[in-house]
Amino acid sequence: xxxxxxxSLREILMQNCMLKIDPSTIGEETPLFGPExxxxxxxxxxxxxxxxxxxxxxxxxxxxxxxxxxxxxxxxRDWIQKRLPPQAV
Amino acid sequence: MVSFxxxxxxxxxxxxxxxPHGPGFRFIDRFEKIGPAEGMGWKFLDPSAGFFADHFPGxxxxxxxxxxxxxxxxxxxxxxxxxxxxxxxxFLASIDQFRILTxxxxxxxxxxxxxxxxxxxxxxxxxxxxSASGRAVARGKITLSREITKPHSS
Numbered sequence: 347x348x349x350x351x352x353x354s355l356r357e358i359l360m361q362n363c364m365l366k367i368d369p370s371t372i373g374e375e376t377p378l379f380g381p382e383x384x385x386x387x388x389x390x391x392x393x394x395x396x397x398x399x400x401x402x403x404x405x406x407x408x409x410x411x412x413x414x415x416x417x418x419x420x421x422x423r424d425w426i427q428k429r430l431p432p433q434a435v
Numbered sequence: 436m437v438s439f440x441x442x443x444x445x446x447x448x449x450x451x452x453x454x455p456h457g458p459g460f461r462f463i464d465r466f467e468k469i470g471p472a473e474g475m476g477w478k479f480l481d482p483s484a485g486f487f488a489d490h491f492p493g494x495x496x497x498x499x500x501x502x503x504x505x506x507x508x509x510x511x512x513x514x515x516x517x518x519x520x521x522x523x524x525x526f527l528a529s530i531d532q533f534r535i536l537t538x539x540x541x542x543x544x545x546x547x548x549x550x551x552x553x554x555x556x557x558x559x560x561x562x563x564x565x566s567a568s569g570r571a572v573a574r575g576k577i578t579l580s581r582e583i584t585k586p587h588s589s
Contacts, residue, residue: 388558389558389578392553396553408556409555412555
C-alpha cells in the first residue's frame with residue numbers, strides 16, 4: 347500500500363491534471379480549486395478521484411465528499427491517511 | 436446510476452433523432468442497449484457525405500475526429516436514455532485517451548460499443564470500442580458532461 351504524502355499527491359496532480367502553474371509552487375495548504383489556488387476544474391477532480399482510488403484503494407464516492415477531501419494536498423493527505431488500513435508492525 | 440440504465444433489457448431503437456443534433460451532424464443511425472450500462476451504435480458511412488470528397492481527394496477516408504464524434508454521440512445516446520429524451524443534451528467534455536487503429540472507408544458501417552465506466556456528479560466516463568467490417572478501428576475513453584463548463588480565464 348502506498349503512503350499518502352503531499353509529494354505523492356502532487357505527483358498525482360502532475361500526471362492527471364492540466365496544471366496551469368508550476369507544480370513545485372503547490373504547497374500543502376494551497377487551495378486546489380478557485381482562482382486563488384491551483385485552479386483545477388471538475389474534470390481534474392474526476393481524474394484525481396480515479397487516481398486516488400487506483401493508487402490507495404480508497405473511493406471518493408460522490409462530488410460532495412470530493413469537495414471536502416480535495417480542498418488542498420494537505421487535506422487530501424489527511425483524508426486518505428484516516429482511511430488507509432493500519433500498517434502491520 | 437441513473438434509472439434509465441437499469442432496466443436490463445436490450446432494446447433496439449430506430450429513430451431519426453437519437454441525439455439533439457440536426458440531420459447534417461447525426462453520427463448514430465441506430466442504437467441498441469446491450470447491458471445495464473452498455474450500448475452499441477451504428478453509423479453507415481455514406482460515400483456521398485461531403486467530407487469524403489475532400490478527406491482526401493481520390494482517397495476518401497473517414498476523418499478520425501468524426502470517429503470520435505461517433506463515439507461521443509453513441510455515449511450521449513446511452514446517457515440520455517436510449518434516445519427517450521433527446522432534447523436534453525450532454526456534452527463532450529474530454530477526450531481522455533483515443534487511438535485510431537486502422538483507416539475506415541466510405542461505404543462501411545462504423546459500430547461503436549460504449550460502456551459507462553463511472554459517473555461522478557455531472558460527469559460520465561465512457562470506454563469506447565469502434566469496429567468496421569469485423570476489424571477493430573479505434574478505441575479510447577471520453578468524458579461527457581451533463582452541464583456546460585464555464586470557460587476559464589487564463
